[in-house]
Amino acid sequence: MTRIDHVAGERKTSGVSLQGVNKWFGAVQVLGDIDLDIQSGEFVVFVGPSGCGKSTLLRLIAGLEEVTEGEIRIGGRDVTDADPSDRGIAMVFQTYALYPHMSVAQNMGFGLKVAGRSKQEVTGKVAAAADVLRLTDYLDRRPGQLSGGQRQRVAIGRAIVRDPDVFLFDEPLSNLDAELRVEMRIEISRLHQSLGNTMIYVTHDQTEAMTLADKIVVLRSGRIEQVGSPAELYDDPDNLFVAGFIGSPKMNFLPAEVRGGAIRVAGHPVPDPGLRSRPAEGTKLLLGIRPEHLRLAKPGEPALTVTAQFAEFLGGTTYLYGAVAEGVDCVMEVDRSVDTRQGAVLNVTAMADDIRCFGENGLRLR
Amino acid sequence: MSSATMDPAVRAPVRARGRGRIRYHRLLFHVTAVLVALLFLAPIFWVVAASFRTPAESGQPPLPPWPTQGFSIDSYLRLEKFGQSILHYSGNSLFVAVGTAALTIVVSTLAGYGFSRFRFPLKGLVFLLILATIMVPFQSILTPLFLLLAKLGLQNTLIGLVLIYTTLQLPFSVFMMRNAFDAVPREIEEAARIDGVKGVRMLVQVMGPLVLPGVVTVGLFAFLNAWNEFLAALVLLTDQSKFTLPVLMTAVRSGRFGSIDWGAVQAGVTVMMIPCLILFLILQRSYIRGLTAGAVK
Numbered sequence: 001m002t003r004i005d006h007v008a009g010e011r012k013t014s015g016v017s018l019q020g021v022n023k024w025f026g027a028v029q030v031l032g033d034i035d036l037d038i039q040s041g042e043f044v045v046f047v048g049p050s051g052c053g054k055s056t057l058l059r060l061i062a063g064l065e066e067v068t069e070g071e072i073r074i075g076g077r078d079v080t081d082a083d084p085s086d087r088g089i090a091m092v093f094q095t096y097a098l099y100p101h102m103s104v105a106q107n108m109g110f111g112l113k114v115a116g117r118s119k120q121e122v123t124g125k126v127a128a129a130a131d132v133l134r135l136t137d138y139l140d141r142r143p144g145q146l147s148g149g150q151r152q153r154v155a156i157g158r159a160i161v162r163d164p165d166v167f168l169f170d171e172p173l174s175n176l177d178a179e180l181r182v183e184m185r186i187e188i189s190r191l192h193q194s195l196g197n198t199m200i201y202v203t204h205d206q207t208e209a210m211t212l213a214d215k216i217v218v219l220r221s222g223r224i225e226q227v228g229s230p231a232e233l234y235d236d237p238d239n240l241f242v243a244g245f246i247g248s249p250k251m252n253f254l255p256a257e258v259r260g261g262a263i264r265v266a267g268h269p270v271p272d273p274g275l276r277s278r279p280a281e282g283t284k285l286l287l288g289i290r291p292e293h294l295r296l297a298k299p300g301e302p303a304l305t306v307t308a309q310f311a312e313f314l315g316g317t318t319y320l321y322g323a324v325a326e327g328v329d330c331v332m333e334v335d336r337s338v339d340t341r342q343g344a345v346l347n348v349t350a351m352a353d354d355i356r357c358f359g360e361n362g363l364r365l366r
Numbered sequence: 367m368s369s370a371t372m373d374p375a376v377r378a379p380v381r382a383r384g385r386g387r388i389r390y391h392r393l394l395f396h397v398t399a400v401l402v403a404l405l406f407l408a409p410i411f412w413v414v415a416a417s418f419r420t421p422a423e424s425g426q427p428p429l430p431p432w433p434t435q436g437f438s439i440d441s442y443l444r445l446e447k448f449g450q451s452i453l454h455y456s457g458n459s460l461f462v463a464v465g466t467a468a469l470t471i472v473v474s475t476l477a478g479y480g481f482s483r484f485r486f487p488l489k490g491l492v493f494l495l496i497l498a499t500i501m502v503p504f505q506s507i508l509t510p511l512f513l514l515l516a517k518l519g520l521q522n523t524l525i526g527l528v529l530i531y532t533t534l535q536l537p538f539s540v541f542m543m544r545n546a547f548d549a550v551p552r553e554i555e556e557a558a559r560i561d562g563v564k565g566v567r568m569l570v571q572v573m574g575p576l577v578l579p580g581v582v583t584v585g586l587f588a589f590l591n592a593w594n595e596f597l598a599a600l601v602l603l604t605d606q607s608k609f610t611l612p613v614l615m616t617a618v619r620s621g622r623f624g625s626i627d628w629g630a631v632q633a634g635v636t637v638m639m640i641p642c643l644i645l646f647l648i649l650q651r652s653y654i655r656g657l658t659a660g661a662v663k
Contacts, residue, residue: 085559
């Protein structure tokens with residue numbers, strides 16, 4: 001038995017299901033008609049811009065906010081009105097929310113103590129969790145004597161010790177510096193692999209979402225925009241918002257028009273993306289092309305002309321920022337051999353399969 | 367950047383002048399602090415020194431304040447002989463002060479928690495009303511208070527006095543405790559809810575230690591105010607055996623043939639100061655933290 005198996009014990013993980021969940025704060029609707037199924041053992045990330053309702057959704061699952069309408073089930077059990085402590089969840093907060101007057105060991109064992117578990121059991125579980133999180137040397141310290149990363153590990157330890165069915169993370173890495181964030185991200189990912197619990201993670205950082213998630217839920221203005229694996233969202237976004245939100249640097253959006261039987265950007269024809277229903281002549285579209293999908297055109301190939309404005313050299317790659325036409329900017333990933341001086345003109349194209357078309361209403365045309 | 371500012375030879379005098387100014391400021395600061403401290407310590411020294419004068423000297427003009435005709439504890443002995451012993455009256459005062467502090471802490475902690483964390487109708491108005499009572503001078507409601515206590519059969523009892531003092535102490539205390547609870551991040555309470563903590567346990571085990579500085583401040587204020595309060599005790603207590611120390615002082619004051627026994631008064635005041643000083647010195651760290659809680663994040 002590994003160390004982590006010892007912490008987790010005999011586990012049956014549980015899925016989470018939300019049906020028709022609505023949340024109103026007074027007259028303001030913050031979440032509307034949320035239907036979501038999370039499979040047992042999945043790592044799901046709620047992502048979206050601030051104010052989109054992702055934290056509220058997590059708090060509804062935790063039971064820290066009351067559902068105005070709808071139903072929440074954890075492991076098949078209706079927990080809509082259950083107390084947070086009876087839902088089989090544990091939560092890690094952005095601000096750590098450790099008890100400042102308790103030692104690390106007391107912080108981690110408090111939940112079990114409240115549940116009336118024996119002192120021996122509490123000590124054992126705390127020691128095992130501390131071992132996993134490399135906190136053994138800090139068990140007697142107070143949270144005030146720890147660094148940000150250590151505090152966050154204590155918060156995670158407190159969650160592990162509770163042996164929950166579902167872990168909830170509310171932007172747990174936002175208060176850490178960039179280097180530590182990457183380190184903790186890997187640690188959380190490793191924890192998920194070894195514990196196998198269902199984990200729900202809220203973040204506004206799409207990189208965190210992409211790297212951690214089995215499934216990403218993109219939210220905007222209290223509604224789910226799209227649910228899917230990171231690759232699905234990246235390759236096959238349902239709308240402009242998801243296409244723009246996932247991926248860094250952002251997807252390029254080029255205004256286009258159907259003219260003379262071809263889709264044209266600033267008058268130049270682009271490869272036919274093979275839409276099932278061909279848009280009528282004169283239809284205005286937005287073409288979405290990721291920076292890494294734009295490439296230099298071979299001589300004689302139909303191409304867009306991009307005027308270079310500036311370049312970011314990142315070592316492995318270079319991002320060239322330029323303009324396709326007046327007011328239409330674009331970013332492309334280029335080889336370091338490409339001339340990226342300001343004013344340089346490049347002929348650029350993309351594979352037809354890499355071009356996504358969006359209608360004027362922002363929805364994807366397939 | 368000009369080359370002049372880079373030249374160490376030019377920069378050095380500027381730095382030296384800067385350091386000189388800082389030293390000058392520090393000196394001024396310390397001199398002022400010592401003078402202010404002396405100003406506050408002078409009356410205390412005066413009272414303690416004068417309490418050791420001989421009976422003959424105690425009635426004489428107060429300059430110099432210290433004993434000139436020999437050291438004597440006669441004033442303390444006279445104080446002890448008055449009525450029942452000084453210990454008895456100290457006991458009365460202690461009962462009233464501790465009772466007031468305890469009751470104030472309990473009520474204001476519960477009220478502060480409620481005002482900080484629960485939503486209920488007219489919350490803002492009720493809180494404002496509680497605070498507004500600070501503006502009513504309590505001397506003006508002494509008569510109704512007296513009548514109320516009489517109706518309850520609590521006039522001339524120490525418990526009645528505790529109730530009155532607690533009432534007077536509550537507006538400030540509730541305000542203090544609400545601020546103390548407001549300063550505790552909501553997430554800590556939520557984490558405790560997830561840990562399964564509820565009700566009184568939340569207040570005692572999770573929130574309690576976090577608002578302790580506030581509790582100490584409220585308790586200390588209640589204790590000191592109840593210990594030193596004079597007017598209400600004078601009006602409400604008629605039985606000499608129930609007197610608290612401030613009332614005792616007025617009774618001790620009258621010496622032979624209408625003269626004032628300054629020696630006994632000074633001795634009494636010295637005795638009265640001791641518990642306050644001890645309590646304050648023990649609790650001063652928590653007390654200062656309590657007063658500034660929530661002032662800055």
